[in-house]
Amino acid sequence: LIPDDVTIQVLCQAREDLITRTIEAVSGARRVIFHLYNSTSTLQRRVVFGMSQPEIIGLATRATELVKRYTQPLVDAGTDVVLEYSPESYTATEMDFAVEICAAVMAAWGPTPDKKIILNLPATVEMATPNIYADQLEYFMRALPNRDAAVISLHTHNDRGTGVAASELGLMAGADRIEGTLFGNGERTGNCDLITMAMNLFSQGVDPELYLTDMARIVAVSEACTKIPVHVRQPYAGELVFTAFSGSHQDAIRKGMNHVESGSDEAWEVPYLPIDPADVGGSYRETVRVNSQSGKGGVAFILENYFDVHLPRELLLELSPLVQKESEADGGELKPARIWDAFIRELVEVTGPYQLLDYEVRSVGGEREHCVARLQVAENDVKIEGEGTGPIDAFVNALASTLNESINVVDYQEYALNEGSQAKAISIIKIADSKANKCFGVGISPNTTTAAFKSIIAALNRLWR
Incomplete structure (x- = not known):
């Protein structure tokens, strides 16, 4: 059922009964990442487990040895097994202890530069600004023995609203891998939004190597699976993220689009649009929508892009207050058809003698x-x-x-x-x-x-x- 070029990842607590059941579940897969975790923070050691640092290390290394022993038949049968280990609540763990327990897990597993272990360092609960997370990561990577035998992975949450920012700074600190979710779904306030993360890279000229050119389809599948609607302001994916209602913004977008279409500059430079909406399957038409805050630029954009009507500036100054008045009376957004109707009524089929x-x-x-x-x-x-x-x-x-x-x-x-x-x-x-x-x-x-x-x-x- 799983294609050979697909790697599955399973998450498992450091408990023998769960380890054996999880290994049974992945039997026959071509490539598996077995993600093992146990909490290492001072709070959880004291309040949840009642265990000392050496006892927590023993818990992690014993579980690692069990995974190694029980997955050996899978390896012998041709399954590529990669171990991922997370010291859960890493950001609330003493950094020297985080290094110590990860080094102990590495020693128990035996990774090499050609067969690396994944060390996943979670901000299980966001507790500080993103730069602190990056500092913790940099310290960890400098202190870790056999760094070249480990892939450093990030797993941020969004309790402070900075899950993406923390992941970006973590990459700058030297991390190799990121875990996250579509549109930031996840426990509590969610995880790092991989769509935002990838598109931020894309917008700076870095290829995230993800197919994101049909964003509407991605949104539809996510909503169908989670039953959670994607917010209209969700970066890069929401219905309104490329839409301007402000009159001055609409005028600037219209002029910027005309500049791009003139071909005088190969770079994408349009005010208020950080990327080309077409890169994610969007329409230029949706960049401007008209309500009572819109001015002549918005009216001009709609007439030009929907109906190919180009009016002189002086006439736009006459028409836009009429459209604005209609929008105020209507109490919301005017669709292009309503703007066209106003144009016809006020300028074409004019009632008179x-x-x-x-x-x-x-x-x-x-x-x-x-x-x-x-x-x-x-x-x-x-x-x-x-x-x-x-x-x-x-x-x-x-x-x-x-x-x-x-x-x-x-x-x-x-x-x-x-x-x-x-x-x-x-x-x-x-x-x-x-x-x-x-x-x-x-x-x-x-x-x-x-x-x-x-x-x-x-x-x-x-x-x-």
């Missing part, structure tokens, strides 16, 4: 165009007619000559929303009336001229508000 029904444009010689259009004006069907140097100029002149709507186009941009035969054009126009009142309007249509005319009507309707 005018509605474009149909039109016809034809060339009348040179660069002149003649436009005939039908508008619904309030309850009336009105025909307008005019000429100009292009369709837009002809339409504007028709509005002026028939409806006395004297306007000038002061800004105009047009681009395709998508590609292929189903592509639509978007027209963004800014107009000014005879009193210098200015307003934007947006038109969307498969036909570029229709999009332009619709944007003018939308802008006019906004002027009438």
Whole structure:
């Protein structure tokens, strides 16, 4: 049942009956780490076991000899058995005694540089800052005889909230191996979160040699197995860890993403995003979500990344307060569809006195165009007619000559929303009336001229508000 390239690890107290049962359980495995432990702290020696230091050493060495004797048939049958020993509550143990008992276990087991023992040094209960743990580890490794025959392993808990930090400093002190759990699950406040630990290394350019590119799948499996939900703020894995609601943060992320996409710098440098969300299977779209704290940057990001709509800054300054007001009224986050609806309502399908029904444009010689259009004006069907140097100029002149709507186009941009035969054009126009009142309007249509005319009507309707 266990693939040959998988190493299983079993945990066992230093008791003969448990040792024999555990060895029976691993019979037939290709490679086994047998993890033996007994507590060595001053408190547990005094209160729990009522044993002296020599007695605790005797307990550990006798158990080691039992493991060695009872696993010999497995070794003879081809099983690779590695002993791991933990002086439990290591951080609450006198350092010289921790070295002494581990050296005694090594002597009983007989490791070599080619066949090493694992010495696991647990912070069973966090009792100090991470640097103290690192100092204890450094002292231990300097004092341990036959250091080259041992793999120094770390096993931190999170009682003070620094399980990952303690493990990181322990590595810097010279440790070789880390034990932990997915998302920090474990007894009491849990253990070192291996996901956070690995991704911290990854973010600094160190390959943790773990497959973490489908974080959503890892989260799903963990939640299914433990029945414990992963918190939305869990580093690297939570639903909101790459998400900004703050307006200034959203604006910085948007500009940073544009910088990355320009290809001007190979390094990942985006404000507020320490890693590329795509590296863990995330979406850039989820980096910005809009609520009442968001500004123009958030609105722009949603429109650009979900709908390929790029609005000028001046128009974003008009639209974002409207979106913010809607979010405040709603009392929470606005999904992209709601932002799109607000964009359409406020800038495209604007309620007002005018509605474009149909039109016809034809060339009348040179660069002149003649436009005939039908508008619904309030309850009336009105025909307008005019000429100009292009369709837009002809339409504007028709509005002026028939409806006395004297306007000038002061800004105009047009681009395709998508590609292929189903592509639509978007027209963004800014107009000014005879009193210098200015307003934007947006038109969307498969036909570029229709999009332009619709944007003018939308802008006019906004002027009438």
